[in-house]
């Protein structure tokens with residue numbers, strides 16, 4: 001089974017965001033692999049390992065990481081390789097600077113198709129910088145395969161079918177999808193492994209194909225930005241919250257509040 | 265030379281952009297340890313420190329990352345460069361000196377002598393399990409009456425047929441009580457020799473030292489050998505004389521140079537955050553000139569200390585670091601780290617004396633770090649001899 005995992009290099013979300021006009025400053029800032037993508041890489045590795053140990057069909061196949069970003073995005077690819085992925089593809093091109101989600105999906109789909117036959121594409125539900133959440137669905141459309149969103153558990157993968165549980169507001173859906181397909185995984189789908197030193201050192205020797213836009217037979221027009229940020233404003237400071245004085249009904253009021261927030 | 269520097273972002277936590285001097289691989293190794301410490305060490309450290317215990321069950325987790333014997337080649341070890349080993353020590357000690365000590369002792373003091381001076385059979389038998397953290401090692405050199413002067417040791421090994429019989433007591437031995445094997449240095453007719461003593465060997469017992477007020481999240485023990493009989497193949501064949509144990513110490517000390525800066529960084533970052541949120545006289549205390557001077561001194565010394573560590577690491581990777589260079593690093597960085605920890609403590613006021621914050625824990629730990637692996641006085645004398653040619657001790 002050939003699995004592709006999309007990984008994104010983003011400015012370290014633990015540091016205060018710096019802006020470059022109306023977009024996030026990406027160059028000259030500390031970058032990391034999107035923490036959300038660790039779950040995607042882990043999911044891909046777990047499926048491959050499960051198949052390799054005979055729990056399902058034969059273990060043939062690879063986990064390939066695909067990323068679009070500046071040259072520094074190589075660090076995100078290496079990070080995924082250090083966790084255990086087999087190889088990487090990085091699309092870098094000056095023309096792609098400031099790309100929107102639509103162009104990104106177009107480029108990633110072209111890179112995935114160029115990489116060869118695939119059974120499953122895994123992405124995070126949304127990136128931890130842009131948060132559009134539109135990429136996995138758009139990517140599936142370009143690839144012409146089905147898309148299962150917000151996967152919280154991968155139940156089984158065999159016989160050309162993937163069985164997953166999909167998070168919903170008040171429970172989950174059990175979904176079976178024929179492969180090839182695209183899935184987006186939530187942060188609860190697994191517990192990503194720590195990269196081991198041996199993994200990190202082996203990652204240096206794993207192949208990463210570096211592609212430009214023309215390698216994908218795409219032109220600047222194909223990826224022209226169609227989306228514009230018109231205004232930017234600071235998020236409102238969090239308010240003090242509501243204080244409930246206990247007159248005997250506080251417990252019930254708090255329970256109602258939690259129910260409304262769908263926490264309980 | 266460009267006279268117009270481009271606009272650079274100043275980062276309070278890496279002011280001199282030392283990160284840029286590391287290779288991507290070194291940064292990744294560092295980040296892996298940092299993540300481990302954040303997620304696995306920091307949440308439990310107050311509890312372990314207060315209880316005076318090292319969580320032995322974490323040894324295999326530490327091994328799984330590749331931290332144990334990471335700078336050694338083969339036998340299940342990761343084989344990283346010295347700079348990566350140093351970075352790992354820094355991140356571990358930013359968590360707690362006890363964890364860094366565990367890794368230093370296992371990798372540099374217990375695995376290193378087997379790796380460097382052991383027979384092929386000894387390496388095969390012990391190193392892979394030690395790299396995984398399934399087997400824990402300790403290093404017995406210091407004795408009740410032989411500390412700075414380990415050559416005055418009384419522990420001795422006598423031949424009896426093919427066997428060796430060990431007698432003596434080792435003191436202040438990190439990991440002693442949880443060790444599956446001890447590397448014990450003893451005097452023999454031929455000179456000082458290293459022995460691999462497995463737990464359970466008749467005549468070999470350990471006793472933990474309690475009531476420590478420093479390095480509490482680490483086990484420190486006495487090793488007692490009473491007519492402890494070992495087979496011929498328990499001796500490390502590759503070395504005779506004090507250069508055996510001293511070469512191991514040079515390895516471990518190198519890690520301490522970095523580690524001390526980790527403890528210091530944790531203190532500085534804690535004090536910096538605290539100074540921005542704690543208000544007195546209607547002002548964040550970080551706005552007072554005296555507090556700023558303290559914070560700036562800390563920041564300057566940490567950047568200098570890490571640059572020094574990195575310089576020594578690069579020298580070591582090129583094979584150019586002499587033991588005297590390592591003494592330079594240990595002397596400076598531990599001394600500065602203790603000063604920083606104490607200064608940070610003052611910024612936290614009363615909160616600084618509680619375990620809620622890491623600062624007093626680091627300050628206390630660093631007292632051990634100042635003493636073990638050569639006291640600051642001994643390193644001063646080593647450097648004094650190196651520059652004057654005159655020996656103040658022998």
Ligand SMILES: Cc1cc2nc3c(=O)[nH]c(=O)nc-3n(C[C@H](O)[C@H](O)[C@H](O)COP(=O)(O)OP(=O)(O)OC[C@H]3O[C@@H](n4cnc5c(N)ncnc54)[C@H](O)[C@@H]3O)c2cc1C
Pocket residue numbers: 369403404405406410411412413435436437438439479484632635636637638639640641642645656657
């Ligand atoms: C927590 C902890 C863990 C340890 N772990 C280990 C371990 O795993 N294995 C191991 O073998 N040892 C270990 N040690 C022991 C450590 O290495 C010794 O404590 C150290 O070498 C100092 O010896 P000492 O304590 O006997 O002090 P002493 O040697 O008695 O020194 C006392 C004081 O005299 C000074 N002094 C001594 N000689 C001179 C001189 N010539 N000139 C000037 N000043 C001098 C010293 O600098 C010091 O200030 C550990 C110690 C501690 C505290």
